[in-house]
Amino acid sequence: MPGALLQRRKRNLLRRIRAISIGLSNWYIEELEEFLPQVNITPALVQNEIHPYYQEPDVVPYIQKLGITVQGWYPFGGRGHTLELLGNETISAIAESHGVTSAQVILRWNLQRGVVVVPGSSNPDHIRENLELFDFELTDEEMAQIVALNRDEKHDWY
Numbered sequence: 001m002p003g004a005l006l007q008r009r010k011r012n013l014l015r016r017i018r019a020i021s022i023g024l025s026n027w028y029i030e031e032l033e034e035f036l037p038q039v040n041i042t043p044a045l046v047q048n049e050i051h052p053y054y055q056e057p058d059v060v061p062y063i064q065k066l067g068i069t070v071q072g073w074y075p076f077g078g079r080g081h082t083l084e085l086l087g088n089e090t091i092s093a094i095a096e097s098h099g100v101t102s103a104q105v106i107l108r109w110n111l112q113r114g115v116v117v118v119p120g121s122s123n124p125d126h127i128r129e130n131l132e133l134f135d136f137e138l139t140d141e142e143m144a145q146i147v148a149l150n151r152d153e154k155h156d157w158y
């Protein structure tokens with residue numbers, strides 16, 4: 001391809017790239033510190049593994065302070081871990097006191113710390129339940145009880 005045409009296509013591509021927002025997945029402080037000075041668009045969102053056993057207590061506020069939305073994947077710990085997490089005694093007790101489910105408590109805990117969630121489900125009842133998060137609120141003490149469950153226990157690497 002002639003050089004001038006190639007340059008024009010590159011410029012067009014860059015113009016189009018400037019018009020969209022950036023979403024990142026599995027990015028942590030070190031990677032962001034290296035990447036952000038190289039781009040002139042602040043990414044809109046970073047999606048990382050986040051659940052009560054893997055809370056990212058440093059990474060989440062670091063990203064949020066940059067004005068970037070944090071989204072948590074594996075909110076229930078991911079398949080193979082969900083029964084243990086949903087059956088956690090502390091989470092179950094909080095759920096019982098609000099008349100909601102453990103899944104709802106975990107999702108609400110994320111939302112109250114400003115973390116957007118992407119729970120996976122193929123069950124219509126669960127999907128409905130996972131959306132019903134806005135008529136109860138966790139107290140500061142309940143939030144702290146869930147914070148205390150952190151084990152820095154990552155369940156997957158991508």
Ligand SMILES: NC(=O)c1ccc[n+]([C@@H]2O[C@H](COP(=O)([O-])OP(=O)(O)OC[C@H]3O[C@@H](n4cnc5c(N)ncnc54)[C@H](OP(=O)(O)O)[C@@H]3O)[C@@H](O)[C@H]2O)c1
Nearest residue numbers: 025073074075076077078103118119120121122123126158
């Ligand atoms: N960016 C990345 O690198 C990355 C990596 C992994 C995953 N992800 C994304 O993260 C999202 C979630 O991942 P995931 O689905 O594997 O893990 P997850 O959301 O932690 O767990 C899903 C499991 O929880 C169950 N569940 C959902 N709602 C429930 C409820 N209300 N009560 C009881 N059980 C419930 C589901 O079963 P039912 O189907 O029976 O409801 C399913 O077995 C997906 O969109 C996935 O693509 C992203």
